[in-house]
Amino acid sequence: MAELVEVTFLPDDRTAWVSPGTNLVDAGAAAGVEVVTGCTRGMCGTDPVVVREGADGLAPPTDDERATLDRMGLGPEYRLACSAAVRAGRVVVELGSF
Numbered sequence: 001m002a003e004l005v006e007v008t009f010l011p012d013d014r015t016a017w018v019s020p021g022t023n024l025v026d027a028g029a030a031a032g033v034e035v036v037t038g039c040t041r042g043m044c045g046t047d048p049v050v051v052r053e054g055a056d057g058l059a060p061p062t063d064d065e066r067a068t069l070d071r072m073g074l075g076p077e078y079r080l081a082c083s084a085a086v087r088a089g090r091v092v093v094e095l096g097s098f
């Protein structure tokens with residue numbers, strides 16, 4: 001079994017340990033944090049988060065996710081929670097209005 005990934009959500013400072021491949025919405029649910037979503041496919045841009053630590057612990061963005069973030073004017077430190085899947089180590093993300 002693959003090692004679990006530690007995911008911390010700011011500003012509430014809640015943490016969950018989840019399997020690689022889990023997206024940040026499901027990781028948030030495991031941590032007791034609700035991440036509001038829309039399309040859940042990386043298209044609508046409802047769920048941006050800022051990666052504060054451990055960007056390498058996330059799988060790279062898909063073309064759809066990156067295109068949506070670009071359209072929103074959000075840089076490489078941002079990810080869409082529905083589309084960003086954890087892969088290893090420790091990740092810290094911040095929720096908010098961006």
Ligand code: FES
Nearest residue numbers: 038039040045082
């Ligand atoms: S819910 Fe639409 S981009 Fe994530």
